[in-house]
Amino acid sequence: MRFSRFLAPTLKEDPKEAEVLSHRLLVRAGFFRQHMSGVFVFLPLGWRVLQKVARIIREEMDRIGAQEVLMPSLTAGEVWKATGRWEAFGADMFRLKDRKGRDLALAPTHEELMTLLARNHFRSYRDLPQILYQIQTKFRDEPRPRGGVLRSREFAMKDSYSFDATWEGLDESYALHDRAYRRIFDRAGLKYVVVSASSGLMGGSQSEEFMVPSEAGEDRLVLCDACGYAANVEVAEGKREDHSVPSPFQKMEKVSTPDVRSVEEVAGFLNVTPELIIKGLVVRTPTRMVMALVRGDRDLAESKLQRALGEEVRMATPEEVLDAFGAPIGFVGPVDAPPEVEIIADLSVRQVERGVVGGNEEDTHIVGVTPGVDFPVSRYLDLALVKEGDRCVRCGEPLRFRSAIEVGHIFKLGTKYSEALGAFFTDAEGKEHPIIMGSYGIGLARVMAAAVELYADEKGIRWPLSIAPFEAVLLDLDPGKYGEITRKLYTSLQEKGVEAIWDDRNISAGVKFKDADLIGYPFRLVVGERGMREGKVEIQHRFDGTSRKVPVEEAAISLAEWVDHERRHFAPG
RNA sequence: CGGGGCGUAGCGCAGCCUGGUUAGCGCGCCUGGUUCGGGACCAGGAGGUCGGCGGUUCGAAUCCGCCCGCCCCGACCA
Numbered sequence: 343m344r345f346s347r348f349l350a351p352t353l354k355e356d357p358k359e360a361e362v363l364s365h366r367l368l369v370r371a372g373f374f375r376q377h378m379s380g381v382f383v384f385l386p387l388g389w390r391v392l393q394k395v396a397r398i399i400r401e402e403m404d405r406i407g408a409q410e411v412l413m414p415s416l417t418a419g420e421v422w423k424a425t426g427r428w429e430a431f432g433a434d435m436f437r438l439k440d441r442k443g444r445d446l447a448l449a450p451t452h453e454e455l456m457t458l459l460a461r462n463h464f465r466s467y468r469d470l471p472q473i474l475y476q477i478q479t480k481f482r483d484e485p486r487p488r489g490g491v492l493r494s495r496e497f498a499m500k501d502s503y504s505f506d507a508t509w510e511g512l513d514e515s516y517a518l519h520d521r522a523y524r525r526i527f528d529r530a531g532l533k534y535v536v537v538s539a540s541s542g543l544m545g546g547s548q549s550e551e552f553m554v555p556s557e558a559g560e561d562r563l564v565l566c567d568a569c570g571y572a573a574n575v576e577v578a579e580g581k582r583e584d585h586s587v588p589s590p591f592q593k594m595e596k597v598s599t600p601d602v603r604s605v606e607e608v609a610g611f612l613n614v615t616p617e618l619i620i621k622g623l624v625v626r627t628p629t630r631m632v633m634a635l636v637r638g639d640r641d642l643a644e645s646k647l648q649r650a651l652g653e654e655v656r657m658a659t660p661e662e663v664l665d666a667f668g669a670p671i672g673f674v675g676p677v678d679a680p681p682e683v684e685i686i687a688d689l690s691v692r693q694v695e696r697g698v699v700g701g702n703e704e705d706t707h708i709v710g711v712t713p714g715v716d717f718p719v720s721r722y723l724d725l726a727l728v729k730e731g732d733r734c735v736r737c738g739e740p741l742r743f744r745s746a747i748e749v750g751h752i753f754k755l756g757t758k759y760s761e762a763l764g765a766f767f768t769d770a771e772g773k774e775h776p777i778i779m780g781s782y783g784i785g786l787a788r789v790m791a792a793a794v795e796l797y798a799d800e801k802g803i804r805w806p807l808s809i810a811p812f813e814a815v816l817l818d819l820d821p822g823k824y825g826e827i828t829r830k831l832y833t834s835l836q837e838k839g840v841e842a843i844w845d846d847r848n849i850s851a852g853v854k855f856k857d858a859d860l861i862g863y864p865f866r867l868v869v870g871e872r873g874m875r876e877g878k879v880e881i882q883h884r885f886d887g888t889s890r891k892v893p894v895e896e897a898a899i900s901l902a903e904w905v906d907h908e909r910r911h912f913a914p915g
Numbered sequence: 916c917g918g919g920g921c922g923u924a925g926c927g928c929a930g931c932c933u934g935g936u937u938a939g940c941g942c943g944c945c946u947g948g949u950u951c952g953g954g955a956c957c958a959g960g961a962g963g964u965c966g967g968c969g970g971u972u973c974g975a976a977u978c979c980g981c982c983c984g985c986c987c988c989g990a991c992c993a
Contacts, residue, residue, distance in 0.1 A: 357926080
């Protein structure tokens with residue numbers, strides 16, 4: 343490819359819509375452009391990277407016996423209604439109607455369609471296990487797209503689904519994916535950690551996320567450097583250093599707290615520390631209302647509560663709270679709560695004596711209350727988010743917190759979708775059972791952005807060889823004089839299987855160097871006056887800057903060998 | 916959805932507060948010339964519904980109202 347004929351519009355200045363490093367660099371270097379909020383046009387460079395990532399994924403998915411298919415993006419509303427996700431997805435799902443007025447959706451994911459496929463074709467235990475996957479565009483109307491391609495509304499995703507007859511089979515399919523994912527991310531050159539994650543509702547299910555530590559990431563990780571414990575904050579456990587705090591309140595009494603709602607406000611108003619305050623969070627499940635209590639210095643971990651309740655959980659709306667408690671959010675509490683509302687508390691609450699709770703009356707709190715004495719608690723569980731200062735549950739060492747980009751997620755679905763959509767198989771005894779499923783995703787553009795975040799330097803991007811848009815660039819500094827020599831070099835590199843682009847533009851050398859650094863090709867071969875006086879060209883490695891000068895005749899061979907050597911770092915296995 | 920910021924040439928910005936000639940600057944683009952190993956120089960040139968609609972005014976990029984879009988923080992997010 344000649345650069346002069348290649349669409350790679352590089353920019354000298356940062357695009358103003360871009361904040362995070364990878365977004366700025368990828369736009370500046372001409373990999374993609376934004377079309378609208380959360381939607382991108384991938385230019386040749388960006389598309390090449392995506393295809394490289396896709397190729398690695400395909401090879402590794404095929405290696406575990408998965409079969410590639412392609413599902414539609416345009417889907418019938420009924421299938422989502424059948425599993426309840428027509429409602430569950432809410433505004434996150436792009437919806438439309440066809441000319442006959444039929445409900446349609448742009449698929450945000452494909453469990454439903456894959457399950458339907460399984461229902462039609464996997465009828466016997468003899469048909470199982472199976473793994474199907476696709477690389478497909480997903481649509482989610484994110485409330486707030488951000489970080490460029492890190493969270494977008496239309497994005498390419500590899501999603502696979504496993505179908506098993508037994509739970510042991512699911513474990514096996516899950517393990518296959520775990521191994522495949524490690525190989526994929528290793529081959530893509532990423533540094534990542536595998537953390538346990540929220541598995542949602544399908545009780546006992548396992549779920550792990552593949553996370554690339556980066557300030558640009560939206561997820562928070564809890565890590566233990568001593569023993570290797572790693573988890574998403576949503577589910578992380580910690581050893582608490584909680585201690586109880588003496589209370590200034592002698593007896594239980596109502597106090598007027600006009601317009602004092604949050605823990606900070608209450609603490610300030612009553613002149614006590616947050617450790618004396620008990621927060622009451624009201625949540626809804628599909629079947630009931632629950633009040634979760636957490637000590638004022640901690641935050642509720644919704645996914646922990648969800649697991650404890652075994653049902654989908656969401657925060658109750660202000661109206662629902664007012665309805666049930668007769669008091670607005672901010673003043674509700676466990677004392678004289680409606681009897682049908684179960685009161686469940688985080689461990690930290692047990693430490694509170696003569697503390698403060700909401701009064702279930704506007705502008706009122708109750709002080710001097712003790713859990714278990716002044717109000718009932720049906721059970722004490724770990725329901726709080728781990729916080730700074732907590733220690734590792736396994737080894738007791740201090741925990742570390744980090745932001746990260748979620749590039750992959752694997753988890754055991756169970757039978758939720760197969761039951762809802764009637765995907766049953768017949769066992770050896772002729773009995774029917776729901777197919778046991780797993781679901782596994784990788785965000786292709788996130789892999790791209792994560793690599794940029796990981797390795798970029800002040801000059802620009804530094805691609806891992808395996809996902810670079812081109813392996814090498816040939817800088818022809820004087821096309822008039824050395825054009826023919828460079829052309830030959832280029833041809834010979836092609837013959838040797840090195841994927842190169844030839845910068846033949848008739849512009850000053852500085853621009854070519856800057857662009858090459860910005861775009862981040864792993865190797866750069868320079869043909870210019872300085873070297874050619876001695877009949878030599880320069881080959882430089884972008885990553886560490888090492889370079890060699892070699893005679894022109896040996897240049898192609900030498901580069902090809904170097905590239906080949908480098909490829910082994912990213913080789914499968 | 917709450918809070919904040921922004922919208923002026925392909926890109927990045929100034930001008931707006933305090934209304935008044937042909938709306939500027941840098942980059943990029945075009946033509947000619949000189950350069951040629953780290954974002955060259957000189958000369959000439961093209962390119963604008965000042966996000967949209969409405970209002971105030973003799974006069975609006977500038978003031979007022981509504982709307983749209985984009986970004987950031989938060990909320991939200993198998």
